[in-house]
Amino acid sequence: MMPTCPLCASRDTLHYHRDARRDYHRCRRCGLVFVPAAQRLDPAAERAVYDRHENSPDDPGYRRFLSRLAEPLRARLAPGDRGLDFGAGPGPTLSVMFEEAGHPMAIYDPFYAPDASVLEQLYDFITATEVVEHLFEPGRELARLAAMLPPGGWLGLMTKRVTDREAFAGWHYILDPTHVCFFSESSFAWLAGQLGMDLEFPAADVVLLQKR
Known part of the structure; x- marks a missing residue:
């Protein structure tokens, strides 16, 4: 039996690719490519990969990387809009950048900032950089x-x-063992329709969705 798509829950999936470590399946309905559950890392192994990340607000190169999302999103916000950085990682940086621009921020990360109470609030905007995969x-x-x-x-x-x-x-993106879901433009189009959101691709690798 083919695995169920973790984005749209369709069972209409096909085998897409295999490398030395994993299989990859593609959903015919939403276009998501994903690794089957049995081939994902366990939480300890996943955390060990993240612990090697050295991202920091003091790294100008990392700030430039994040600005590809921060700049087009900031241009669409009102002064003082409040945000959440979801999946902030071990060195929260995007939240610092938005706070510097006058936007109060909360952060959440299941490993490094696991206070789930922040997920029970409303925000004017939410960011997730290098998270959905x-x-x-x-x-x-x-x-x-x-x-x-x-x-x-x-x-x-x-x-x-x-x-x-x-x-x-x-x-190269599939070589990271913590990357288990790979979106296409059609995947985001399906998601936008499902969530009642308008979709934009303002820059390479950047997706903006606005709730109708």
């Missing part, structure tokens, strides 16, 4: 984030996108 249940998680936004609120995502099977086979 790590989610085991992206459909459920992204629906939860959308529910934390008022009408007109923004969800800003940053992740590299699947283009075609040939490029996927040689893609």
